[in-house]
Amino acid sequence: MGTITIGISGWRYEPWRGAFYPPGLVQARELDYASRFLPTIEINGSFYSLQRPGSYAAWYAATPPGFVFAVKGNRFLTHMLKLRGIETPLANVLASGVFALREKLGPFLWQFPPQLRFDPDKVERFLSLLPRDTGQALAIARGHDDKMIGRSLLEIDAVRPLRHAIEIRHASFLDDAFIALLRKYNVALVVADTAGKFPDVEDxxxxxxxxxxxxxxxxxxxxxxxxxxxxxxxxIRAWSAGSQPEDARLVSPHAPAPARAGGRDVYCYFDNDIKVRAPFDAKRLMELLDLAWKPEA
Structure with a gap:
């Protein structure tokens, strides 16, 4: 079996105060509290704007050993540029401080906008630019532009593998050619439950x-x-064991490459935050999977 990691998307939500977070908990302690309740969180702020090295360092310090962050890629690349001319913006993202997460840096999530249609050449160019380890990421980050001067982090503590996942929101991506590209570059297609609003596939x-x-x-x-x-x-058990659900909703008729001997790691994030369900649903799913999170500190 691969490692199964269950968590939430973001942690700073006003309705959670007094409902999930204890009454009186100061905002600065919310990540500390959430990271001891669940083992992983998606960083959402990085989607809306470039964060700073000091923020990433503070998030690292606030969370216990073994905790994992997923980083949501900046929307400037996906929603504004729509994957065109992204070399320098990608360098800016990587220079903005993500290396401060060190061993807690998990997958990058790249969410495509609903208006973005599948263009094989453009998508392959994007996939080919994504770094496969922190060494490659550092080399790319050094190509940042002048606006990152004085607010970048250009050093790593170790060379570690990097993973990337793509969430689609346009039906044109339901194409075997897209699935083949993802497999070529070992990029995960996000399994997204969106109440029927966006494509829901599980390749x-x-x-x-x-x-x-x-x-x-x-x-x-x-x-x-x-x-x-x-x-x-x-x-999740099926994916973790290296197989897939018997009733999986698939685009491609071609089976994926066999999983490695240890199965496949699975990351699962709840993004149903408005009514304060996300952290409790995540905890309940962990219970159903017999998972425990007992951080050392």
Whole structure:
């Protein structure tokens, strides 16, 4: 079996205060609290703007050993530039401080906008630019532009593998050619439950699986009852064991490459934050999978 890591998308939400976070907990301690409740969190702020090295260093310091961050790629590349001319913006993202997460740096999530259609050449160019380890990422980061001067981090503590996942939101990506490109570059297709609003497919395209649960009936709002969570637990067990669910919703007729002997790692993030369901749904799914998170500090 691969490693299964369950968590939430973001942690700074006003409705969570007094509901998930204890009354009176200061905002500066919210990440500390959330990271001891669950073992992984997606950083959402990096999607909206470039963060600073000091922020990443503070997030590293606030979380216990063994914790993992997923980093959401900046929307300037995906939503504004729509994958055109992204070499320097990608360097800026990598120079912005992500290396301060050190061993807690998990997968990068790249969310495509609903208006972005599948263009094989453009998509392959993007996939070919994504760094496969922190050494490659550092080399790319050194190509940042002048606006990063004085606010970049250009050193790594070790060369570690990097993983990337792509979340699609346009039906034109339901194409075997897209699945083949993801497999060529070992990039995961995000399994996204979006209450039927966006494509919902489960092709395994990498040596890991990335799941985002945005709400079963209402996007970003509705929770998951035990029956649904048990269904997701069965699917996660299958992916972790290196196989796939028998009723998997697939685009490609071609089977993925066999998993390595240890199975496939699975990352799963709940993004149904509006009604304060995400952290509790994540914890319940961990219970159904017999997972425990007991950080040392």
């Amino acid at each position: 395994v395209t990498a040596d890991f699986v990335y799941v985002r649960l945005h709400g079963e009936h209402e996007l970003y709002a509705s929770g998951y009852e035990d029956e649904s969570l048990e269904r997701w637990a069965r699917r």
